[in-house]
Amino acid sequence: MTxxxxxxxxxxxxxxxxxxxxxxxxxxxxxxxxxxxxxxxxASDVEAGKKLFSVGCATCHGLGxxxxxxxxxxxxxxxxxxxxxxxxxFQVGTGRMPMAAPGAxxxxxxxxxxxxxxxxxxxxxxxxGGGPAIPGSDRYDYTQGDPVNGGEIFRTNCAACHNxxxxxxxxxxxxxxxxxMNVIPRHMYEAMITGPQSMPVFSDQxxxxxxxxxxIAYLKTVEExxxxxxxxxxxxxxxxxxxxxxxxxxGALVGVAVWIGAKSST
Amino acid sequence: xxxxxxxxxxxxxxxxxxxxxxxxxxxLAPHAYRLTDTDPKAAKRAERQVxxxxxxxxxxxxxxxxxxxAFSPLDTINIGFTTTSASNFFLGLSLxxxxxxxxxxxxxxxKKLMPDVEIVHERHPLASSAEAKAxxxxxxxxxxxxxxxxxxxxxxxxxxGALALLPLPAIVLLRDLGPLPGDDLTRTNWQQGxxxxxxxxxxxxxxxxxxxxxxxxxxxxxxAEIPEAEGTQRQVARARDAIIVVRIAVDELQPPPKQADxxxxxxxxxxxxxxxxxxxxxxxxxxxxxxxxxxxxxTFQLNEGGRVIFGPAARPLPQLAIATDADxxxxxxxxxxxQEPVGPSFFERGGRS
Numbered sequence: 228m229t230x231x232x233x234x235x236x237x238x239x240x241x242x243x244x245x246x247x248x249x250x251x252x253x254x255x256x257x258x259x260x261x262x263x264x265x266x267x268x269x270a271s272d273v274e275a276g277k278k279l280f281s282v283g284c285a286t287c288h289g290l291g292x293x294x295x296x297x298x299x300x301x302x303x304x305x306x307x308x309x310x311x312x313x314x315x316x317f318q319v320g321t322g323r324m325p326m327a328a329p330g331a332x333x334x335x336x337x338x339x340x341x342x343x344x345x346x347x348x349x350x351x352x353x354x355x356g357g358g359p360a361i362p363g364s365d366r367y368d369y370t371q372g373d374p375v376n377g378g379e380i381f382r383t384n385c386a387a388c389h390n391x392x393x394x395x396x397x398x399x400x401x402x403x404x405x406x407x408m409n410v411i412p413r414h415m416y417e418a419m420i421t422g423p424q425s426m427p428v429f430s431d432q433x434x435x436x437x438x439x440x441x442x443i444a445y446l447k448t449v450e451e452x453x454x455x456x457x458x459x460x461x462x463x464x465x466x467x468x469x470x471x472x473x474x475x476x477x478g479a480l481v482g483v484a485v486w487i488g489a490k491s492s493t
Numbered sequence: 494x495x496x497x498x499x500x501x502x503x504x505x506x507x508x509x510x511x512x513x514x515x516x517x518x519x520x521l522a523p524h525a526y527r528l529t530d531t532d533p534k535a536a537k538r539a540e541r542q543v544x545x546x547x548x549x550x551x552x553x554x555x556x557x558x559x560x561x562x563a564f565s566p567l568d569t570i571n572i573g574f575t576t577t578s579a580s581n582f583f584l585g586l587s588l589x590x591x592x593x594x595x596x597x598x599x600x601x602x603x604k605k606l607m608p609d610v611e612i613v614h615e616r617h618p619l620a621s622s623a624e625a626k627a628x629x630x631x632x633x634x635x636x637x638x639x640x641x642x643x644x645x646x647x648x649x650x651x652x653x654g655a656l657a658l659l660p661l662p663a664i665v666l667l668r669d670l671g672p673l674p675g676d677d678l679t680r681t682n683w684q685q686g687x688x689x690x691x692x693x694x695x696x697x698x699x700x701x702x703x704x705x706x707x708x709x710x711x712x713x714x715x716x717a718e719i720p721e722a723e724g725t726q727r728q729v730a731r732a733r734d735a736i737i738v739v740r741i742a743v744d745e746l747q748p749p750p751k752q753a754d755x756x757x758x759x760x761x762x763x764x765x766x767x768x769x770x771x772x773x774x775x776x777x778x779x780x781x782x783x784x785x786x787x788x789x790x791x792t793f794q795l796n797e798g799g800r801v802i803f804g805p806a807a808r809p810l811p812q813l814a815i816a817t818d819a820d821x822x823x824x825x826x827x828x829x830x831x832q833e834p835v836g837p838s839f840f841e842r843g844g845r846s
Binding site for chain 2: 380383388400422424425427428430432434438483486487491
């Protein structure tokens with residue numbers, strides 16, 4: 228009996244079925260999924276963005292972008308009415324959206340949409356409730372900014388979470404403020420006006436565009452600072468480097484002392 | 494003189510307890526010979542290893558000279574997780590190899606090839622003999638007798654008096670540390686109707702400028718009147734007057750009854766000074782309305798009147814009641830601004846909370 232039932236199915240049959248299934252589903256997806264086409268017209272941008280949204284975002288944010296709650300009332304995806312194009316450009320442009328898995332924090336990861344698709348998604352989300360637009364490059368041209376003034380504003384308003392040199396830090400319950408090094412200026416500006424995740428909003432009326440440009444200039448100045456000692460260690464300065472030397476260096480010395488004291492093998 | 498072995502033996506030897514010992518002293522373990530002691534080939538191998546380590550050290554030294562000549566201080570190198578100065582990296586690496594080579598070679602030599610025999614080192618009792626103790630006591634008594642400390646009571650009493658007075662200056666000097674704080678710790682520079690300014694740009698804040706989820710670090714209008722040259726005065730003012738202003742969606746607010754009308758359309762102002770140890774806090778999460786102190790992780794729930802939800806802080810964060818003035822700017826609403834002392838607890842603060 229057993230030998231018959233074993234012979235009935237080839238050992239690789241399961242693998243073949245799996246591969247076939249994947250090919251069929253992938254082919255169907257390729258056939259039906261919206262592809263990126265060069266769109267120039269803004270109305271067709273909205274239309275294309277709507278299609279992209281329905282496929283990639285609507286599961287959590289709802290078909291009209293109005294948000295989804297589960298049966299217990301917990302928010303699965305927040306409403307996107309009024310978040311604006313700037314929020315889409317930041318969230319999708321830094322790879323935070325679409326989200327891989329729910330958790331304390333949505334991490335930055337590889338961007339999966341093209342610039343064109345992000346523009347279309349942004350146009351669609353903007354069409355459902357307005358909100359802050361993607362800032363023009365004159366707003367974040369940090370070469371015109373004053374890093375000294377920006378540093379003062381940053382240390383008062385931003386350093387509590389992001390560390391005074393923009394190296395990031397921990398928040399409550401597993402959330403964190405990300406490292407700001409190598410973030411492009413447009414995304415920095417968008418984060419300040421939209422307040423992604425746990426970050427508060429810093430509206431243009433209170434923190435003026437000039438203030439924001441100065442902050443970006445400060446962060447870029449910090450980023451360009453050479454690091455001759457090797458590890459920056461959060462740029463806390465010689466104290467942190469000394470701490471490293473104590474912990475790592477003395478740890479190594481203890482190890483060597485143990486080796487010196489150990490009896491030689493016979 | 495009295496350290497004769499016979500004396501020692503008598504002193505340290507307890508009553509005959511050897512028969513009471515549950516286990517016999519096993520003595521020293523038999524000496525275990527190393528492979529290098531018994532096998533000439535292994536010894537030769539160890540010798541080559543030591544020589545190789547010394548050779549590695551020599552290479553490191555030459556490498557340091559090469560690195561010094563080869564790299565300019567501006568050259569950089571990517572070592573996987575960070576980019577750093579190539580000159581520093583190779584100078585450090587080669588110097589490390591040069592010194593560690595000598596160190597490891599010396600230890601390896603000592604452990605593998607130098608004599609390896611157990612040496613018994615007898616211990617001696619630490620206590621002095623009875624004779625020595627009696628001698629010391631006798632000498633001390635001769636000393637006190639000769640000094641006249643017992644007989645000359647005038648000297649004895651005046652000495653004790655002088656020594657007793659000596660700590661007095663310490664009390665006088667400590668008394669002079671400064672005036673008592675009085676009510677200085679209980680008040681801030683906030684006054685009724687005083688505008689809220691942004692920190693550090695010192696612009697008045699309009700209620701309409703704040704969006705939901707907004708955070709503003711603020712100061713009172715009185716701060717702008719302190720001349721910039723008065724650095725100490727500015728820092729003192731900042732240390733007690735600093736506030737944070739947040740705007741929370743109105744349907745998420747659950748203030749205690751006393752503070753129900755202390756905000757403007759969901760805009761709330763709180764002291765920026767933690768009630769635990771006085772650190773400035775502005776680590777605000779807009780989604781949970783947590784305000785987290787970076788020093789000891791005290792966490793305040795800003796939509797519930799600044800209630801402490803975690804950490805060592807004992808009191809809620811003091812809230813500044815705010816209103817709008819005729820021009821729509823945010824101002825302090827109640828006389829003297831805060832209705833309780835801001836910052837950490839202090840002795841005279843009493844039970845007010």
